[in-house]
Amino acid sequence: MPVSAATSPIIPPQPELYSAPIKPHEWWRGTLPTVPATDDWEAVIDCVLRVEEGVSLVVLDGSPPRALTIPAPGAPVFGMQVWLEGSATLALDGGEPLRLNAGAGLLFNHEKPMRWAMQLHAKQRVRMVDVRFTPEALARAGDTTLVALLRERFRHDASVPAHGSLVATVDAPSSLRALANALSGDAPSSPGARRLWYRAKSLEMLSAFVQVLSLPQALCSPTERELQQLHDACQLLRERYAERWPPARLARAVGLSEKRLQQIMRDRLGRSVHAQLSEVRLERASGLLHAGASVTEVAWDVGFSSLSHFSKIFKARYGISPRAR
Incomplete structure (x- = not known):
């Protein structure tokens, strides 16, 4: 099963750096956490990209020598993940943990800064694609359908609706996994074409998740x-x-x-x-x-x-x- 119950990772406190003003080069702080530049992280982070203002792409591909905890970014954020290999454990402050396995699609929307964490397990190969939007970037994309669907269809075992934090997990269909594989592969070589390609693929992932969540039983794994x-x-x-x-x-x-x-x-x-x-x-x-x-x-x-x-x-x-x- 792509999703199962799990032991909760330790949720770290919000780093003090999140209370400091964002510096011009720190574009990622709108959607992504700041993690240390260590060999452990280098072993698993394949790509961190600014698709456009307020939109980020991260590809994890590797085996961390030690367990790693990815903290919350300290900002309101909407995100999508497709897990192609490996597993991780996700927990929100006040919510039940989830274990995400290969084949899972994950959606989350946090209306305000929220303490949460995702733990990668030691010496286990992971391959995952993560696309995130700030609230402003999601509004700029011209569609809030996914957030509305999340409000209707979130899973009670991980979401913390009282804090405006919703999580939905789905069995990612083959079309969505193929899209994630494309995003983790080689983009066009021309800088201009590459920029447009990443933007188009990010919007295509939004569209794919809308389609999946629109199915009556999309959030239900086969019994x-x-x-x-x-x-x-x-x-x-x-x-x-x-x-x-x-x-x-x-x-x-x-x-x-x-x-x-x-x-x-x-x-x-x-x-x-x-x-x-x-x-x-x-x-x-x-x-x-x-x-x-x-x-x-x-x-x-x-x-x-x-x-x-x-x-x-x-x-x-x-x-x-x-x-x-």
């Missing part, structure tokens, strides 16, 4: 029952692959809504119901052809009503025509 229902759906496709299985019919058969079945199947298997059925049929067809059955016989037996369509997708899947099998 054990739902995972069993997904297993039952896949078993039905394997056993009765020759039948027509519109997503709505399959969902009814296992007791899920069509939207929820599609959501869990895409997240767990990376395929839609239609694509999963096609994969099962093609695997069965390959076995039958290998055993000596004719192409026409196989196409009908596994549920394809068109021989040409069968031949086309078989070649796309295996690189050869079914007759050459």
Whole structure:
């Protein structure tokens, strides 16, 4: 599971430097904490970038020799994280801790300075992308939908709504993980293009999280029952692959809504119901052809009503025509 209960990290007091006036070069203090320049931090910080006024990007990629605690920045902030590898423990002052694992998407909004901390575990590889906005930068982006969704959908186990601090965790879909991978990779080489690219990707991440949180069950990881229902759906496709299985019919058969079945199947298997059925049929067809059955016989037996369509997708899947099998 991308999110679970955890032992709370020690939340450090607000550093005195946060009460001092911001110096011209200290652009990060609007969104990010100040951490010491040590070998431990150098081992894990891959990128710290000012995307534009009030917007920061941080990429963590490495294994800290010792446990590290990332403190709060000492300012109101809105942030998004996608965890690609490793884990961490998050705690807010007055809230319950969360353990974030690979595959988690994290959203947080603190309306005022808040004591909180995130602990990275010693000698464990972490890879994470963090994009943050000051309230002014988020307003400048032209949309406060995410903050509104957070107010409606936050998880009670980590948020401290009395202090104006909300946290939401989601299972990051493959599209969001791909976006995080892009942000942690190589940007365009031209300075002008790179600046626009980072800005566009930051806004794209905002859009992606709005989409995820807009789904009715976005904040709900699959329950054990739902995972069993997904297993039952896949078993039905394997056993009765020759039948027509519109997503709505399959969902009814296992007791899920069509939207929820599609959501869990895409997240767990990376395929839609239609694509999963096609994969099962093609695997069965390959076995039958290998055993000596004719192409026409196989196409009908596994549920394809068109021989040409069968031949086309078989070649796309295996690189050869079914007759050459």
